[in-house]
Amino acid sequence: MLEFISQSPVVAALIALGGMALLFGAVLGFAAVKFKLEGDPLVAQIDALLPQTQCGQCGYPGCKPYAQAISEGDAINKCPPGGQATINALAHLLDVPAPELDAEHGVEKTVKTVAYIREDECIGCTKCIQACPVDAILGAAKLMHTVIADECTGCDLCVEPCPVDCIDMLPVPTPLADWRWPAPPAPQQLWQSGPLIATDRRAGPTSL
Amino acid sequence: MSAPSANKPPSVLIPTQQVWPVPGGVHPPANKRQSLQEPICTPPLPELLIVPLQQHIGNPATPLVKTGDLVAKGQLIAAPDGALSVGVHAPTSGTITALGDYPVPHPSGLSGPCIVLAPDGAERWAERRPVADYGSATPAELLAVIRAAGIAGLGGAGFPSAVKLGTSLPVDTLIINAAECEPYITADDALMRERAGDIVAGLRILAHILGQPAQVVIGIEDDKPEAREALLAASADTTIRLVAFPAKYPSGGEKQLIQRLTGREVPRNGIPAEIGVLCHNVATVYSVARAVLHGEPQISRITTVTGDACGQPRNYEALIGTPIRHLLALSGYAATTNARVLMGGPMMGFALPSLDAPVIKTTNCLLAPTAVELPPLPPAQACIRCGLCAQVCPACLLPQQLLWYSQAGNHARLQAHNLFDCIECGACSYVCPSHIPLVQYYRASKGEIRTQEKERIASDLARQRFAQHQQRLARLQEQREAKRAARRGELAGAADSPSTSTATAPARSAEDLIQAAARRAAQKQASPEQQIAALERRLVAAQHLRDSAQEKWLAGTANHLTTAQLDSLRAALEEAELRLQGARNKLDALRCGDKARSHSQGEEARPSADARDNDEQESP
Numbered sequence: 001m002l003e004f005i006s007q008s009p010v011v012a013a014l015i016a017l018g019g020m021a022l023l024f025g026a027v028l029g030f031a032a033v034k035f036k037l038e039g040d041p042l043v044a045q046i047d048a049l050l051p052q053t054q055c056g057q058c059g060y061p062g063c064k065p066y067a068q069a070i071s072e073g074d075a076i077n078k079c080p081p082g083g084q085a086t087i088n089a090l091a092h093l094l095d096v097p098a099p100e101l102d103a104e105h106g107v108e109k110t111v112k113t114v115a116y117i118r119e120d121e122c123i124g125c126t127k128c129i130q131a132c133p134v135d136a137i138l139g140a141a142k143l144m145h146t147v148i149a150d151e152c153t154g155c156d157l158c159v160e161p162c163p164v165d166c167i168d169m170l171p172v173p174t175p176l177a178d179w180r181w182p183a184p185p186a187p188q189q190l191w192q193s194g195p196l197i198a199t200d201r202r203a204g205p206t207s208l
Numbered sequence: 209m210s211a212p213s214a215n216k217p218p219s220v221l222i223p224t225q226q227v228w229p230v231p232g233g234v235h236p237p238a239n240k241r242q243s244l245q246e247p248i249c250t251p252p253l254p255e256l257l258i259v260p261l262q263q264h265i266g267n268p269a270t271p272l273v274k275t276g277d278l279v280a281k282g283q284l285i286a287a288p289d290g291a292l293s294v295g296v297h298a299p300t301s302g303t304i305t306a307l308g309d310y311p312v313p314h315p316s317g318l319s320g321p322c323i324v325l326a327p328d329g330a331e332r333w334a335e336r337r338p339v340a341d342y343g344s345a346t347p348a349e350l351l352a353v354i355r356a357a358g359i360a361g362l363g364g365a366g367f368p369s370a371v372k373l374g375t376s377l378p379v380d381t382l383i384i385n386a387a388e389c390e391p392y393i394t395a396d397d398a399l400m401r402e403r404a405g406d407i408v409a410g411l412r413i414l415a416h417i418l419g420q421p422a423q424v425v426i427g428i429e430d431d432k433p434e435a436r437e438a439l440l441a442a443s444a445d446t447t448i449r450l451v452a453f454p455a456k457y458p459s460g461g462e463k464q465l466i467q468r469l470t471g472r473e474v475p476r477n478g479i480p481a482e483i484g485v486l487c488h489n490v491a492t493v494y495s496v497a498r499a500v501l502h503g504e505p506q507i508s509r510i511t512t513v514t515g516d517a518c519g520q521p522r523n524y525e526a527l528i529g530t531p532i533r534h535l536l537a538l539s540g541y542a543a544t545t546n547a548r549v550l551m552g553g554p555m556m557g558f559a560l561p562s563l564d565a566p567v568i569k570t571t572n573c574l575l576a577p578t579a580v581e582l583p584p585l586p587p588a589q590a591c592i593r594c595g596l597c598a599q600v601c602p603a604c605l606l607p608q609q610l611l612w613y614s615q616a617g618n619h620a621r622l623q624a625h626n627l628f629d630c631i632e633c634g635a636c637s638y639v640c641p642s643h644i645p646l647v648q649y650y651r652a653s654k655g656e657i658r659t660q661e662k663e664r665i666a667s668d669l670a671r672q673r674f675a676q677h678q679q680r681l682a683r684l685q686e687q688r689e690a691k692r693a694a695r696r697g698e699l700a701g702a703a704d705s706p707s708t709s710t711a712t713a714p715a716r717s718a719e720d721l722i723q724a725a726a727r728r729a730a731q732k733q734a735s736p737e738q739q740i741a742a743l744e745r746r747l748v749a750a751q752h753l754r755d756s757a758q759e760k761w762l763a764g765t766a767n768h769l770t771t772a773q774l775d776s777l778r779a780a781l782e783e784a785e786l787r788l789q790g791a792r793n794k795l796d797a798l799r800c801g802d803k804a805r806s807h808s809q810g811e812e813a814r815p816s817a818d819a820r821d822n823d824e825q826e827s828p
Contacts, residue, residue: 047671050667051663051667052666052667052668052670052671052674053670054670054674062674062678063671063674064671064674064675132677133674133677134670134673134674134677135673135676135677135680136673151669151670151673153666153670174318176262176312176314176316176318176320177262178659178662179314179315179316179318180651180652180654180655180656180658180659181315181648181651181652181654181655182652183614183648183649183652183653184588184645184648184649184652186615
């Protein structure tokens with residue numbers, strides 16, 4: 001063995017390298033089969049960033065199809081419910097510059113809304129139930145329908161089909177528990193308000 | 209660990225080595241003296257009591273009364289909603305005058321659901337059911353009493369006390385938080401000075417509920433010697449340990465106090481019970497004693513009203529629901545010298561948006577400082593990276609880093625730097641030489657992260673429901689296809705069997721199927737008279753539609769509508785006319801066909817009728 005290596009080092013090296021190539025190839029091949037990922041992980045990542053309103057304003061029948069389309073090269077600025085925040089997140093994920101929201105697909109809503117059916121006007125046609133992408137409307141033919149507010153994504157898709165126009169999009173109320181502190185004003189604004197002298201302080205910490 | 213006995217001087221009873229060091233902290237001027245000049249005072253009844261339904265952490269209570277009801281003092285007027293909730297009791301006897309949204313003491317300035325009570329001045333108590341011998345009562349029974357009394361933690365957070373006490377984890381140390389480290393606040397101090405007996409009684413009840421834990425410790429700062437003496441005298445014959453430690457803000461924080469007294473650190477995102485410790489505020493213990501021994505629910509609390517804008521700072525035993533304005537007026541509050549009224553102390557309190565808000569279970573202090581006393585924060589300047597904030601942080605965080613990440617909105621890094629371990633004590637903002645409102649940044653970021661987390665959960669749910677919706681649609685489609693295929697097979701079989709049994713499957717293909725369908729349609733074919741009647745009905749409907757569209761269009765032109773609206777009206781009119789025309793043509797054709805058929809009753813008329821029938825089905 002040693003003799004062979006010393007006699008013909010080139011052949012020995014080729015055999016060794018070839019053997020390693022085969023070995024690692026086999027390991028990689030095994031790993032590729034064993035740890036195969038189901039579906040496209042990129043689509044799942046994009047889908048996780050989309051707001052899941054399933055409103056179809058992007059032109060696709062839901063967020064997952066749009067995620068699929070983005071992964072195949074469609075523009076990332078077609079989602080009005082997500083707004084600029086979603087575009088930025090998508091741009092960050094895909095490592096592309098973040099464009100402005102495409103106004104063709106709608107404008108970003110400032111208030112979150114939820115569908116509300118004026119129940120005494122509902123005629124029970126089930127058209128809104130068929131339109132709802134997340135099955136958030138309860139009801140049956142010729143019986144009153146109602147929206148499960150917690151499940152409603154505020155996609156507006158039920159408003160159009162209603163023949164008696166009894167669906168309103170109401171802003172989601174903010175309960176006290178959901179209130180959050182506003183951020184302090186940006187420091188830049190304060191610097192611009194005029195020159196400041198730090199020693200102008202009237203009261204401060206006495207000791208530490 | 210040894211029990212203190214009454215005949216030893218306090219300095220020996222409180223060995224300093226039993227206190228562990230805690231990181232950080234500041235020493236702001238205490239300003240507690242002002243409000244301790246007078247004893248606790250019971251204020252006269254206000255005209256109206258506004259009792260909010262949510263004064264605690266958890267679900268708001270559900271009202272049990274309606275407008276016009278007469279209620280007795282201590283009667284339950286709102287029941288707890290779920291396990292993490294406490295009830296609300298009538299603070300005095302009187303009439304319910306309204307239920308609705310009123311300003312509540314909350315930094316948002318939002319209104320919350322409240323019950324408004326007009327006192328009758330009779331102070332007529334509802335039936336009180338004190339526990340005669342709590343020693344023989346089971347912990348579960350006592351917990352039920354505490355729960356029914358609506359007791360929520362009075363230290364500031366307002367966590368339902370029965371939930372905290374009902375922990376299933378083993379507890380070996382019961383700590384009573386009597387530190388009251390925040391400047392100006394003296395509510396607990398006054399309570400301990402005047403009602404030490406009840407506090408010790410409450411402590412015994414808690415110890416009984418927890419199955420006599422190995423040690424019961426009262427932690428108190430050393431700037432309250434009178435309160436300490438009073439507690440020592442009251443607990444002389446017990447094993448309760450009273451530990452005084454040097455005053456430092458914020459040693460009254462639950463986690464800080466536990467570390468100070470036991471040396472144990474509460475794990476992050478954990479609760480003290482996980483390390484065998486339970487911590488209650490001294491005022492909560494007093495409320496427990498009142499509830500168990502006297503049957504009185506939580507309808508009042510000690511509130512400090514102080515600040516230089518108050519002529520006479522002092523402590524009040526205020527009924528829950530007393531308007532803050534009422535208490536301030538009693539203390540000689542001068543609105544002219546005052547900039548804002550804070551609920552809570554100067555470090556952690558918040559400016560009240562409305563003085564009409566009531567006192568609630570967590571109102572430990574109302575601070576009305578003058579502009580000289582607590583000047584408004586000067587505008588923030590750039591961080592000079594002095595590092596003072598990191599030195600004073602009691603949670604050992606890096607306030608500077610948190611500030612950068614908060615300004616950049618980098619939530620992942622904020623969480624990596626343990627933002628949620630921040631207790632919002634305000635020590636970093638207090639020492640900041642650039643006056644950066646650090647805590648406000650952290651609070652805002654915490655809120656954003658919580659909101660995002662909530663939205664993430666909601667969007668996950670929507671994603672799941674959308675997937676299920678798609679699956680359901682696919683399943684329905686599949687079922688329809690299957691049904692169609694089955695029918696097709698059936699028909700093909702029916703067509704084949706009489707003609708020839710040797711026909712193979714590929715042979716009964718499109719032509720056979722078409723023939724079968726034609727035959728089926730012919731069977732279904734209505735008589736010509738019925739068809740004519742149906743078409744006539746349709747003609748009338750189409751005429752009606754056309755008329756109404758025309759009317760609308762005329763009205764539109766008269767009212768000068770926009771071109772877009774006019775266009776849509778015109779389109780509707782044209783469509784209606786088309787429909788009318790179509791109906792007319794069809795009727796004419798059918799009538800002709802009818803005449804033709806009456807001459808020759810052949811098979812050839814049938815296909816045309818089929819075609820019309822199909823046409824009829826397709827048209828809307």
